[in-house]
Amino acid sequence: MSDRGIMPVDWEDRLDTNRMLRERLQRAKDALAATDVDVLFVFRPEDARYLTGYRHHLGPAYIEGNAVVVLPKGGEPVLWTMDYEHCRKRMSWMSKDQIMPRANFREKIGMRRWVEQVESLVGSLAGKTVGVDIWSPLLEGELRDALPRTSFVDGYHGVMMRAKEVKTEDEKDCLRIANVMTEAAFDAALRFMRPGVRECEVLAVAWQTMTALGSEWTQCQNIVASGPYTAPYRRFTSDRIIRNGDLVIIDIGACFNGYYGDLTRVYVCGNVKPTQAQREVHQKVYTALFDAADVTKPGATNADVFAAADPYVLDNLGHGAGTNPWEPPFFSPASKDAPVTLKEGMVFNLEPYHGTEEVGGVRLENDHIITADGVEIYTTYPFDERLVIDVHDRDVTTGRTRETVPIVGMG
DSSP states (O other): OTTSOSSOOSSSOOOOHHHHHHHHHHHHHHHHHTSSOSEEEEOOHHHHHHHHOOOOTTSSOOOTTSEEEEEETTSOOEEEETTHHHHHHHOTTSOGGGEEEOOOOSSHHHHHHHHHHHHHHHOOOTTOEEEESSOOHHHHHHHHHHOTTOEEEEOIIIIIHHHHSSOOHHHHHHHHHHHHHHHHHHHHHHHHOOTTOBHHHHHHHHHHHHHHTTOOSBSSSOEEEEGGGBTTBOOSOOSOBOOTTOEEEEEEOBEETTEEOOEEEEEESSSOOOOHHHHHHHHHHHHHHHHHHHTOSTTOBHHHHHHHSOGGGOSOOEEEOSSSSSEEEEESGGGGGSOOBOOTTOEEEEOOEEEETTTEEEEOBEEEEEOSSSEEEOOOOOOOTTTOSSOOSBOTTTOSBGGGSOOOOOO
């Protein structure tokens, strides 16, 4: 539904965030019920958002204690946050008793006091099994000191990712809308890009456009890499002045309602003809991107998708997307040793890369949703036609020959 507006209206069926909140929480409850875990401790801000709708001001950046949720089996979530007064006023789907002041994990006594508060709400945890969604030596020591008779197990892959791996229809709408914002920002940046401007100026135009459209955050620092910084690939933006004929990698992603867009294209700066070597590097990546998409369907594995792309042009092929911009499934050389079966409703990005210092580097990225019988590529932004040598034979989204899909240059 990314082709529709994002405001709620009475004349059309659109994104329903209340339904999304209910369905996400129910999936988490179902995932928890299917395990031997008695209580789930959530410390990742994106997991807290998935369970409660709490929006953390730093995006998916883990800071111990800043966003904490406890979900007991058969019960309702309780949120601890520094923004508890704001949340109690505005998160009407949760009672005030479900929203508590921030858990103070900065001091060791804070963990013990928080545990006492948890046990007053859900009962004694002695002899119980607790799933934890993130783990560190410091956190382990504090938890075991406070709960010496409690068993701790993985709660991220074991519970949260079981809930999150297949997206609801409203989640998919959020991802599509985030992609629309991202494509608008990419287009604005591309129209601004010309010889003599700096990488950081190009990124500033993209960032301004995303923010103006309502983007909350970004899927990464955002990347504008030009000329020699495309190979070896440098994953940040600098003050380098972009020159005529440079390959320029732009990798950006807006965030809508907690979900992330992610788009990467390479364009040649200036109204120039690229070198044959530049075109050949781009073609390797372009072909790998669509060869991988061609085998993507329910029942295939991440190893199948990785193998379909020429291994010469990539190391890691892609990653899942949701309330965290990088979550399972992953696509890498390790996939063949522990393959993950793809399911309808999974969402992920494929982003092969290849480059040499002599020529430059290319990364191209599309976003994908597994459908009942194949895949939807919901990225629509075109490639630089000057760099495409052979057009891929079929469009896996529509079944049309790819020659009918416009591929436009920079103007």
